[in-house]
Amino acid sequence: MLNIKNLHAAVEGNAILKGINLNVKAGEVHAIMGPNGSGKSSLASVLAGREAYEVTDGSVEFEGKDLLDMSPEVRAREGLFLAFQYPVEIPGVSNINFLKTAVNEIRAYHGQPPMQAKAFLDMLKSKQKLMEFDANLMNRSLNEGFSGGEKKRNDIFQMAMLEPKLAIMDETDSGLDIDALRVVSAGVNKLRSKDNAFIIITHYQRLLEYIVPDFVHVLYNGRIVKSGTKELALELEEKGYDWLKEDIRLEEPVQ
Amino acid sequence: MTTIASNIPSLYDTLPAQFSTLTAGAQWPEARKEAFDRFQALGGFPTVKVEDWKYTNVIPFFRSLQTLQLPAPIAITEAQLEATGLLLPDVYRIVLLNGELQPQLSELPPAKQATVLKMSEAAAEPAFTAHFNNSQKLAEHHFAQLNTAFFTNGLFIEAKAKAQVEKPLHIIHLYHNTSSLLVNPRHLWVAQEGASIQIIESAAGLDGSGTMVVNSVVEAVTTERSQMSHYQLQTGGGQLRFINQTLVQQRGKSLYNNYTFTLSESELVRNNLNISLDDERTETHLFGFYIATGNQLVDNHTSVDHRMPNCESNELYRGVLMDKATGVFNGKIYVHEDAQKTNAFQQNNNLVISPEANIYTKPQLEIFADDVKCSHGTTIGQVSEEALFYLKARGIGDAMARSMLVKAFAFDITAQVKIPAVRKQVEQLATRYLSAAVNN
Known part of the structure; x- marks a missing residue:
């Protein structure tokens, strides 16, 4: 589904990603962990198409197409979804109107007619139920005055509505209390299928107790320095990141 | 002369x-x-x-x-x-x-x-x-x-x-x-x-x-x-x-x-x-909204004269400037020496969509009483890049996303209208002018 090869990226001339290789297949959940400043969120931003990031080398294929060649909206329409670390508040745009517009823009891209009002509302209701999302939030302005937890839940609810092939969750667990974490994780688990895939970016192992990954990768200094299964996450939790940094330092040639 | x-x-x-x-x-x-x-x-x-x-x-x-x-x-x-x-x-x-x-x-x-x-x-x-x-x-x-x-x-x-x-x-x-x-x-x-x-x-x-x-x-x-x-x-x-x-x-x-x-x-x-x-004890709310297109010049000069104590005034003006249009906002609040316990607020926000559009905005507060609450603020800007990216990341195209954000900016004001038919008419008119511009 997603094939990242030797990806290099920079912000304002500073190299942030320094050769990422990652292959994600349908049905898989990949966790990306790493210390602060290692490039985790940058990877999410580059994949979603944030303008500030300049790709300096490498390639990313998504379902056989060149992802880097697409605008952010086309990436989304092709089935890529970014759950934001900080979902944006947009006063004056109602949640429901926003979702309807998004659904219909994606449908138009695939040559489908706009969804009928009734069908849309039915879908909305069933997903609300599935995701345990408070219906009262639907008519409010997008994320305006939402608590941190409500914003993250809204993002996951949007994911349920848009049914992406690949969801990238950028530190979705940050700022969540344990109850919100449980609800958000349960939502993600309900959406997991053999046809879609998830990249879960997180700082802590805690989230991975709820959303069990197939693979765990450690990002450090713009590169994936270690990959393994879910046990790797436990090891990191126990030992921290310092032992990895030591290992890497030993491996790196003396300058 | x-x-x-x-x-x-x-x-x-x-x-x-x-x-x-x-x-x-x-x-x-x-x-x-x-x-x-x-x-x-x-x-x-x-x-x-x-x-x-x-x-x-x-x-x-x-x-x-x-x-x-x-x-x-x-x-x-x-x-x-x-x-x-x-x-x-x-x-x-x-x-x-x-x-x-x-x-x-x-x-x-x-x-x-x-x-x-x-x-x-x-x-x-x-x-x-x-x-x-x-x-x-x-x-x-x-x-x-x-x-x-x-x-x-x-x-x-x-x-x-x-x-x-x-x-x-x-x-x-x-x-x-x-x-x-x-x-x-x-x-x-x-x-x-x-x-x-x-x-x-x-x-x-x-x-x-x-x-x-x-x-x-x-x-x-x-x-x-x-x-x-x-x-x-x-x-x-x-x-x-x-x-x-x-x-x-x-x-x-x-x-x-x-x-x-x-x-x-x-x-x-x-x-x-x-x-x-x-x-004493008056209450005033001033809401303004302007869309200026083409070569239009829209100028709002307001003044609120607080002469007596315990009065409250609230002013919110917003504008969208497009094409080669010019907007002017001058909001004066004058609090006289006797007007203690005055509450006076003023806000003017402008969205300048075209590089050739202009806005001149000037809040002007003159306060001669010492026990008052007054505030003013003015902004001039474009649509928020972060909000734009959020909408695009959900599959919404650039033009549509911009149009949604501009309308949201405008409808925040029209939501203050208490008569539903007036609100509807104003929002329809606003939509017509805004769509024409955003789709250019």
């Missing part, structure tokens, strides 16, 4: 002659004479050298004008009214043509709730004599003086004491001309003790020839414990230019709400809104 006269030779030079002809035998001769003298003493039409007109050069708009003589009245049909697209349900519809009441097209409120008369028939009304031409601020405005000198007609409205005027009064100003014309409508609206009234103004130009400058004055008075909501929907076609003076005097515990929404094709709209808080 000679330099100014030479700016608009055709019109300014003819004013004394037009004054003698047009006002011969007219009512209120002393007031007119005094105002005309004052207009001339102020220097005639203001140039950009006058501080209040620094960014708004009216001279080119007056250059082509020929006369202040109204054309012969024409018959207006229901179909013509319908065609303006401005009609509202559940209102007392009051139609004016060049400031002149058209009774056959109008439905007035019950006499026990409100008196509605032509200004020319109101001279004997006690509320008229008490308040006509009474606002101190009139003397400061060049165009208000010109209006007092030359005004033809307009509406006197008096909401009776304790009356709750059931439905809003919807004044539809129709304008018609056969040559380039300066028209001066004049209104006086009084809400008596404990009364409550809603007044909506709309404007439309009928087919005619030449351009037309509408120089109007509204004097409004809210007496003790009364409430007035005043909607100025500045609609209207391309041949119209507007210079409005709205002068409000508030007495004790009264409430005045003003909604000034400029959604038109007029090349020039200048609003002077002056509120004078003359007694």
Whole structure:
């Protein structure tokens, strides 16, 4: 589904990603962990198409197409979804109107007619139920005055509505209390299928107790320095990141 | 004065002659004479050298004008009214043509709730004599003086004491001309003790020839414990230019709400809104929204004069500037020494969409009391990049996302409108102007 090869990226001339290789297949959940400043969120931003990031080398294929060649909206329409670390508040745009517009823009891209009002509302209701999302939030302005937890839940609810092939969750667990974490994780688990895939970016192992990954990768200094299964996450939790940094330092040639 | 006269030779030079002809035998001769003298003493039409007109050069708009003589009245049909697209349900519809009441097209409120008369028939009304031409601020405005000198007609409205005027009064100003014309409508609206009234103004130009400058004055008075909501929907076609003076005097515990929404094709709209808080415990809300496209110039000058203690004023103006349009906002809040415990807030936000559009915005607070809460803020910007990216990341295209964000910015203001039909009409008009621009 997603094939990242030797990806290099920079912000304002500073190299942030320094050769990422990652292959994600349908049905898989990949966790990306790493210390602060290692490039985790940058990877999410580059994949979603944030303008500030300049790709300096490498390639990313998504379902056989060149992802880097697409605008952010086309990436989304092709089935890529970014759950934001900080979902944006947009006063004056109602949640429901926003979702309807998004659904219909994606449908138009695939040559489908706009969804009928009734069908849309039915879908909305069933997903609300599935995701345990408070219906009262639907008519409010997008994320305006939402608590941190409500914003993250809204993002996951949007994911349920848009049914992406690949969801990238950028530190979705940050700022969540344990109850919100449980609800958000349960939502993600309900959406997991053999046809879609998830990249879960997180700082802590805690989230991975709820959303069990197939693979765990450690990002450090713009590169994936270690990959393994879910046990790797436990090891990191126990030992921290310092032992990895030591290992890497030993491996790196003396300058 | 000679330099100014030479700016608009055709019109300014003819004013004394037009004054003698047009006002011969007219009512209120002393007031007119005094105002005309004052207009001339102020220097005639203001140039950009006058501080209040620094960014708004009216001279080119007056250059082509020929006369202040109204054309012969024409018959207006229901179909013509319908065609303006401005009609509202559940209102007392009051139609004016060049400031002149058209009774056959109008439905007035019950006499026990409100008196509605032509200004020319109101001279004997006690509320008229008490308040006509009474606002101190009139003397400061060049165009208000010109209006007092030359005004033809307009509406006197008096909401009776304790009356709750059931439905809003919807004044539809129709304008018609056969040559380039300066028209001066004049209104006086009084809400008596404990009364409550809603007044909506709309404007439309009928087919005619030449351009037309509408120089109007509204004097409004809210007496003790009364409430007035005043909607100025500045609609209207391309041949119209507007210079409005709205002068409000508030007495004790009264409430005045003003909604000034400029959604038109007029090349020039200048609003002077002056509120004078003359007694304690008044409340004032001013909401403004303007969309300026093409070469339009939309200028809002507001002032709120806190003269007495314990009053509250709240002002929120927003604008969207596109193409080569220019916006001006000047918001003055004056808190006099006696006006302790004043709460005064002001906010002006502008979205400048095109690189060639301009906005000049200036909050102006002068505070002479020491126990007050005052704040002001002004912003000029484009749509938020972060919000834009969020929408795009959900599959929404660039143009659609921008349009959603601009509308959201605008509808935050229109949401303040309390009359659903007005809100709907305003949002439709706003959508039309915004879509045209965003899709360019």
